[in-house]
Amino acid sequence: MAFQDLLDQVGGLGRFQILQIVCLCISSIIVFPHVLLENFTAAVPGHRCWVHILDNDTVSANGTGILSQDTLLRISIPLDSNLRPENCRRFLHPQWQLLHLNGTFPNMSELDTEPCVNGWVYDQSSFSSTTVTEWDLVCEFQSLISVSKFLVMAGMLVGGIIYGHLSDRWLAESARWLIITNKPEEALNKLRKAAHRNGRKNVADTLTLEVLKSAMQEELEAAQNKPPVCDLFRTPNLRKRICVLSFMRFTTLIPYFGLNLHVQHLGKNVFLSQGLFGVVTLPSNYVALLALNHLGRRVSQMLFLFLLGISILTTTFVPEEMQTLRVALATLGVGVCSAAITSSATHGNELIPTVVRALVLGVIGIAANIGSAVAPLLMILTVYSSHLPWIIYGVCPILSALVVRLLPETRNQPLPDSIQDVENERKGWRKAKQEVISMKVTTF
Incomplete structure (x- = not known):
């Protein structure tokens, strides 16, 4: 029995x-949902520099109404490469000569501009107030948004370590774990x-x-000889599994939270995108279950991770004007990422022996939480290139897919109960391989 x-x-x-x-x-x-709150509480609305002749209440009240708001905006705010008002700069002086250009646009770099020294004006059509508008976290201060998200995820990392120990006393343990301990x-x-x-x-x-x-x-x-923590990395096969699984979880959580924490970068309608991301998660997990049972653990993970990397890299270079395609690709990425995480968790549980499973999964969980914390921090790289963080998000799962082959297939295999089971599996594989080679030699 x-x-x-x-x-x-x-x-x-x-x-x-x-x-x-x-x-x-x-x-x-x-x-x-608390992890996703900053998609709304820290949303970055449309913004431009505050301009005296345009936004001063006294001037607006006493104005003659001869010049429209659009006209005043044209002479006060330069245009960017997409012919849209700049977010972070304004003209040093009103450029009245721009009123006589009849639709032509001069070289804006030749005109004197300055940063938004008097603050910003925000578009309140979608969000009446956010932490960004409250503390002016835009332009040169926009990197602080990534820092705040990093601190939230870092709190999850620390909390996972602390409360992981506390839960051993407060939560009901599994009977199997109690037996092997x-x-x-x-x-x-x-x-x-x-x-x-x-x-x-x-x-x-x-x-x-x-x-x-x-x-x-x-x-x-096996419980009589419970191994210490240092033994996790002494045996070659278990050490290899821990390192590979930790790397995989790290590189999978980076794009997962990269997508989920930066919804606004993927579609203009944050509410629609967030809703689609949530809806696609449930069927993706069911697809992961079907794939695990029919394709096996390794093939399933490789398939989902490659699809994730390709969808992110494709989304990165799709023009912003093609909003429908961008949102569709991003939703596909979230779906396959959820499926990849489910597949990785299932595979990892089947690779780790029961006697040290809780401890090893804790180590892997720390690697995952580090990846979660790194994900928002990578957005600081947008100061060098707006595509750079997304390229990293896309490359990470592809690297993870390549290392899946270093792990054995566990479908329809018994769970290992001790470290010896893991090492004996390696020895058994070597012995079987030697027998096959011996048979081939004998045949000739």
């Missing part, structure tokens, strides 16, 4: 398990509790401590 048989006795998927899933979903629904009595109580909630009240008579120890003999023996 193995642990799976014990689960079948208490109810593999009953009311107890469903209740756990519902509680996790509720907590995720409450928590995750040499706590069979607590594991028995958890199993009986699950059986009772699943309506299998008679299991308490047959599910005893002796039955539990007999079923989990190997796990209990």
